[in-house]
Structures are given as structure tokens and as C-alpha cells.
Amino acid sequence: MTARDLTAQEVGARAMTVVDINRLLGPLPYEEVASRDPAGLVGELDRLRIDTACVVHTHALYGDPRDGNAALKEADGARLQPVPVLIPGPLGTAESDAPLVRLCPAEHRWSLTGAHALTLAAALAKARTTVLLGWESTTAAEIHQLASALPMLRIVLTGTGYRSMRELAELMDHHVELSVDTSTLAGHLQVEWFAGRYGARRVLFGTGAPVTDDAGPRYQLDTLELPEADTALIAGGNALRLLGVVDP
Template sequence: MTVVDINRLLGPLPYDEVASRDAAGLLGELDRLRIDSAWVVHTHALYGDPRDGNASLTDADGGRLRPVPVLVPGPLGTTGSDTPVVRLCPGEHHWPLTGAHALALGDALARARTTVLLGWESATAAEIHRFADAVPALRIVLTGTGYRSLRDLAELMDAHEELSVDTSTLAGHLQVEWFAGRYGARRVLFGTGAPVTDDAGPRYQLDTLELSGADTALIAGGNALRLLGQGPNP
């Protein structure tokens, strides 16, 4: 079973000393938890200037660490990206997810078949609904949703077929199984949110899911590889 963490940070944190402050330390953490590869956002892009953080992703190991740039729309934002995965951070960088520039960016990303990571705390459920409604072909993975969001999250996933969710905070009893059963395992992706959130818990959960081997393999890494064009497209 290939395991891909689609929600990982690389770089120093402003409030803690972490092993993943550099690529070597992060690779050691992946080895410790038997994670084959990770999609990484640089902490400087999340907490500072996205342009500096995106440039720092050159430190990532192209074999196991896939750089995920943070994009900011509009003339004062970042330049475009030709990577298959990007992250949008409207809350952190103070731009409207449903503004004209954001919708234009979303349309361009949808046409390029780019996957977007979007943190649950970075926008309201209503904003996510309007954004996904305006660009229905855009593939969005909502990360860090947590148990308090399940009603809103279920409504969004009912309404938008291209919305998926990561497992980083789906820690309640059989929550991952519920989402896989209702929406299909192809719309659930393994992610940890580490080092901001725990990585050992989601990794252990992956080994104990009450799902078929095929569905577990999709969640563990098959879906991530499919979004990169490296696996079958069911």
C-alpha cells in the first residue's frame, strides 16, 4: 500500500521547534511513520510571503516531497503555477475567495486540471459553496475539517462532486468510514496536517480502517497518485 500525505508543512514554525524545519528532518519523520511521500507547503508561504515560501520549496526532494505552492490571485498576488497541486489560503493572506480575481484563478486552475488544497479554517462554508458553484470542474480537497464541521461538510460534498476531504482531523469513531461509505473512497485522501496537527494518529487510523483493502489503498495514496495523473481514474 502506497501512503501519500497530501497535507504536510516543510519549514520552521514561528512558535515551535520541529523536525520538519528542513527536508532531511521531514524525510526522517516520513520514514518513522512509514509514509512514502508527501505534498508539502512551505511554512514561509503560509505564515509569511508566499513568493518567498514558494521559492524555498526548491529544498524539497523531488522524489518523495512534492512541492505545493501557495497561490494568491490578482495583480498583487503570486505568479501562476504549472504544478498539478496548489494551495489557496484566503483567510491567512486576506483575500476574498469569491472575488473576481479568485474566480478567474479558479477557472484557470480547473481548465488546467490542477488540484487545490483549501484549509477549512481559511474560508466559511458559504464561501466554499459559492466558489465551488462558480467553478464546478475545479478539484478541491478540503483539509483540517474536524468533527465540528461535519454537517456543513456533508452539505458541501452533497452539492459538489469535485470536493474531497483529507483525514487529518477526521478522528471520530468511524468518521473516515462514513465519508467513504457515503461519497466513495475516491473522495477521501490521507493527510496529517503535521507538524501543526498530529501525524501519528492519522497514520495509525489508516492501518485500522474498517474498509476493504481496495478502499483503504485508495485513501492511503491511490487517490493522490490519480490526481497527479499517476494512477487509474475510476
């Protein structure tokens, strides 16, 4: 690569909108983190040249989702897009009109394919709300059952990685509304493989930070061996579409 080529690549990287679809805001129970408050998180976004982050509050993940969802009101809407955690059923959370929500069945001890969950998921599918769903929070069989019952439900699977590649590929082959984030797709050309097989519109930049690394996925984004248009979709175009910021 020549110096001239590198300069062009850097300019292109700086020009694209970068949206982290999978980020936590708030304190962690086991570690001091900069993103414990909105100002600290925005500082981290600036450091890594990330324009916007879709944020779940740690209190919603590790404690009571109602408290965590309420704490998202402190988030700056210009840089931090609130993502409430929803729990189905009479002991669950209130409904939300957010364009992006997170479901955490394992963390909050409910079944992804239970009657209450299917009712909630049907409402989300009807509203064209996108669901973040952690690979570690459920099973491939439950994801298949849910996506089969509600083929229009938009799901972004997070925290996948090389150990899940075969199951993940099978799911994405069968369910066109399934997408994947890049937070743990750290293997050689894994992101390129998914973009090549399923299209760049089904791959979204995400870090999972601060639980998982943010600098690695951000560097990977700048060095993807993909056409510029595909990289721009992964970086932020797909997220902006799901959030309703740009047309489908």
C-alpha cells in the same frame, strides 16, 4: 482477531503506497520541529512509513508566499512533492503548473469569491489542477459559491472535523469534485462514514503535520474498517491520481 489475521493486515498496510496530501515543510514561528528542513521531514516520513508528502513551505503560509514557494526547490521530488501557495490578482503570486496548489484566503487576506480569485480558480479548473483549501481559511458559503461557479474545480478540504460534519456533508452532497483529507477526521468511524457515503475516491490521507498530529492519522489508516481496495485509495491512490502519477 487472530495472530494470523493481524499479520495479513500488517503486510497489506506495508504494501500500500502512503501519500500525505497535507504536510508542512519549514520552521514554525512558535516551535522547534524536525520538519524544519527536507532531511528532517524525510526522517519523519520514514518513521511513520509514509512514502511521499505533498508539502507547503511554512514561509508561504506564515510569510511571503513567493519566498516560501521558491524555498520548495530544496525539496526532494522523490519523497517531497512541492505544493505552492497561490494568491490571485496583480499583487499575488506568479502562475504555477504544479498539479496541486494551496489557497489560503484568510491567512493572506483575500476573498475566495472575489473577481481575482474566480479568475485564478477558473484557470486552475481548466488545467485540472487540484486545490488544497483549509476549512478554517474560508466559510462553507464561500466554498459553495466557488464550487457552484466552477463545478469542475477539484478541491480537497483540509482541517475539517466533527464540528463541521453537517456543513461538510451538505457541501459534498452537492459538489462532486469536493474531497476531504483525514487530518482531523478523528471521530469514531468518521473516515468510514465519508468513504461509505461518498466513495473512497473522495477521501485522502493527510496529517496537517506538524501543526496537527501525524501519528494518529497514520495509525488510523492501518486500522480502517474498510475493504483493502478502499483503504489503498485513501492511503495514496487518490493522491497519485490527482498528481497525475497514475491514470484517472
